[in-house]
Amino acid sequence: MKIRNFNIYLTLVILLYFHLGVFGQVIEDEVYLKKDIEIKKVDEKTWQEVISGMDFEGDQKKKNMIESSDKDGKRKENAREVSDAEYSGQINSPINSSLLEAFKFIFIGIAVVIIVFLLFQIIKGTSNISLNTKINNEDEVGIEELSHEMPRSELEIALDEALKLKDFRKIIRIYYLISIKELSERNLIKWKKDKTNYNYIDEIRGKNGLEPFEPLTILFEWAWYGDQKPEESKFRSAENLYQSLLENLKQYPSGE
Template identity: 25%
Template sequence: MISFSGNALALAPIEAKTEITQAKQKPIKTDQSDLQKVKFGDLKEKYSGADFIYEKRSAKKNAWDRFVEWFNGLFESNTSKNTQDTIDMVKTFGAGLLILFVVFLIVKSVMNKEGRWIFGKNSDKGIIRHEEIEKNLLLVDFEKLIRETKISGERRLTIRYYYLFLLKKMATQGFIAWDPEKTNSDYLRELVDPQLKTKFDYLSYLYNYIWYGEFEIDEDALQRAEQAFEQTIKSMPL
């Protein structure tokens, strides 16, 4: 009896454990439905935008980049550090010379268009800037300037010099009192001679129309205006 009872007690836990294990195991469900293939036909179009390009593309080279590349190519070689430093100095110096040359061309262009160096009639060493002509009216050789502008084809500037030449002639002959601050109307009121006053009024109109109006004139119009100025200037006593 004791032996039977012991075997019964020993088998009881094993049977209980087997029942628990079987209770935990659940049947596996199997999907028996048909599989459908999915096609992705628009992947290339969808992912071809700029946000999906991971390759680094070099920027287009401008004229300066091409010049630097060419300049660097002149010195491409296996060199020591000292030689490389010398090359870098030469490159910097060359770039500086290039910049200075460009600045020189710009200044030269502006001076040729807007300014002119003028030599005084009474002094070979007196150099007067174009914008200071009116301040030194009595020293300027306008006949020389008129010849130069006619050769260079600067018709409007020729008319300007003719008008200033007329003012200089009237001032030296005592018809007007020259002052850079005065206007053409001021000089017109100072003139006493009625004929000279009429001529000056007409020539002032021509000057204002051509110079301040910035109207380009042809050769025929220049000759007519030149003739009117010459007649008035020569009519005044020396």
């Protein structure tokens, strides 16, 4: 769905770009048509110089007409005289000039807003595509979701599913996530996204009953980041550490 939206937004941007080009060409044509046309008259001497080298053998009638007009000094113009008023820039246009200019700037402003919005949606959609792909591929709950977004009940549901499948690697991960959540809710650690797992070990060091957290962290690091496939013996060790830690945490009040 995200990819489909991305393609739609991209198509709209491309279409809008071409429409802007067409509209710009229309504006240029209107401006050109409104320009004053300068009429230049040709004097008799210049006209004679122009026609002096022409060969009228093929059209005797034209030659006779020119010779006759030269003799009488009354050469008739071959082209119709056009009054200055007809080409003085007063060409009738269905669109008033000032209205056209105002419409042009309004259209450009709207187009810019639409383009910015579409680009924002594309960037946002691309970000969501990447995030969703990562979640779907790993099918895991991130530690960054623990503080607010992931209730313990959801973690426990995920844990039950992993136990049924005997997915020991995932089980150890969820044990660690729940442990972090419990420690944070009791204000025994200050959760931050940029902290390392060993920062949390340092925060609880020396506190009564929290010793199981350090070996549980080591097991989690080995299984998850080492991309290992734990055997049941490793799972049992992690389970004992997890249960022991939860039992010992009962002496610390929850800050919820």
